[in-house]
Amino acid sequence: MTPDxxxxxxxxxxxxxxxxxxxxxxxxxxxxIIGAGxxxxxxxxxxxxxxxxxxTIIDDDVIxxxxxxxxxxxxxxxxxxxxxxxxxxxxxxxxxxxxxxGKRERLTSRNARSLIxxxxxxxxxxxxxxxxxxxxxxxxxxQLALVSGALGRFNGQVxxxxxxxxxxxxxxxxxxxxxxxxxxxxxxxxxxxxxxxGSMMALExxxxxxxxGEPLTGRLWIYDGLKADSRTVKLTKDPxxxxxxx
Numbered sequence: 513m514t515p516d517x518x519x520x521x522x523x524x525x526x527x528x529x530x531x532x533x534x535x536x537x538x539x540x541x542x543x544x545i546i547g548a549g550x551x552x553x554x555x556x557x558x559x560x561x562x563x564x565x566x567x568t569i570i571d572d573d574v575i576x577x578x579x580x581x582x583x584x585x586x587x588x589x590x591x592x593x594x595x596x597x598x599x600x601x602x603x604x605x606x607x608x609x610x611x612x613x614g615k616r617e618r619l620t621s622r623n624a625r626s627l628i629x630x631x632x633x634x635x636x637x638x639x640x641x642x643x644x645x646x647x648x649x650x651x652x653x654x655q656l657a658l659v660s661g662a663l664g665r666f667n668g669q670v671x672x673x674x675x676x677x678x679x680x681x682x683x684x685x686x687x688x689x690x691x692x693x694x695x696x697x698x699x700x701x702x703x704x705x706x707x708x709x710g711s712m713m714a715l716e717x718x719x720x721x722x723x724x725g726e727p728l729t730g731r732l733w734i735y736d737g738l739k740a741d742s743r744t745v746k747l748t749k750d751p752x753x754x755x756x757x758x
Contacts, residue, residue, distance in 0.1 A: 513539075517609065521563055527724075534722030535563060539609065541721045542566040544631040546619055546647055548573070548595040550701070551637030551661045553585035554710030555717070556612075560603040562718055566611045567603055570627055571596040572618040582703035619643055624650035633717055635659045636682075637710065641689040648682035649755055651675040657720060657729075658682065661713045664699050666737035668709035671747065672716055672729040679730045680747045683755035705737050 513521070513535070524530045524538075541564050545552045548571035556567055575583075575590045575598065585599050600614030619627055619638075624646045628634050634656050636647045644660070651658040651673070658673040660682055673681050712733065719727045728744070735742045751757055 517563075520607075520609070524562070529724035530718075530722050534724065537721050537723075538563045538718065539565045541633070542568075542631045543633045543635060543717060544568040544570065544628050545635045545637065546570050546627075546643065547636065547638040548583075548585070548599045548614075549579070549637060549639070550582040550703075550706030551663065551710040551713060552635070553583045553599065554707050555635055555637060555661075555714045556599060556603055557585060557606065558711060558714035559717060560607045560610045560612065562714070563607065563609055564717075564721070565609070566613070566631075567600075568613045568615065568627075568631065569596045569599050569603075570615050570617055570619055571599075572616050578697075582701065582706040584707065619646060621646045621649070625653055628656060629654055631656065633657050633659060633720060635661075635713060635717060637661055637713065641686065644682060644686070645689075645755070648673070648675075652677075652681055652756055659713050659717050659720070661709050663705050663709045664701055666702055666705060668705055668712075668735045668737070669732055670709060670712045670716060670728060671732045672720065672727050674729050677756065678749075680749045681753060681756040684750040684753045685732065685747055687750065687752075687754060702737060705735075708735065708737070 521535050524535050548569050573595050575586050590598050594616045596614035596616050600612040603612035652675050661670045719725050733744050
């Protein structure tokens with residue numbers, strides 16, 4: 513590492529769980545973030561600060577005033593601009609060691625594999641079950657670890673799906689689109705919750721890359737913001753899962 517890098521990552525280097533080898537793994541890693549919104553923002557900011565070498569951001573949306581209540585990667589003067597491009601520029605400014613690439617593109621069943629291929633970890637921060645299912649199937653096909661997060665109102669959750677066929681996938685947890693599925697636009701969400709859940713997703717990604725601790729692989733972390741309470745439950749593989757059972 514350069515002298516500047518040693519200074520920048522000094523607080524990581526003194527952690528025995530990360531140290532020099534872990535930091536080098538971060539520098540050499542490639543992650544793709546699906547969704548540059550309330551979850552994708554804090555994930556990207558913390559991963560860029562941590563020195564993740566390449567971060568690709570996939571989002572086809574533009575910035576609106578209503579985003580600014582929770583999407584802290586944007587500012588007022590960004591309204592009307594492309595989310596993926598603005599966020600990539602922000603990450604580049606945050607850490608020149610990082611190569612951030614913004615793609616204004618909607619992930620679909622047709623392009624999912626090509627968008628995630630070549631990365632080490634996929635991070636899903638979208639609020640669409642259809643997109644989540646497409647990401648999950650693409651991760652299974654590419655055998656890539658999937659870090660998944662969700663939030664609404666005052667509640668959030670995070671999990672990791674290994675996509676190696678040995679453990680549960682996302683559709684083992686959510687087999688079908690819930691009939692009462694609603695977005696944050698419909699039910700609301702407290703802005704700071706996105707920071708809590710997004711930061712947790714970033715931490716789990718860092719653990720995966722560096723080998724630190726016990727990542728949430730095959731487990732679901734559930735957070736209740738109103739009670740300031742959380743719990744972690746074990747997930748099981750569904751033998752009848754529509755995505756990974758065949």
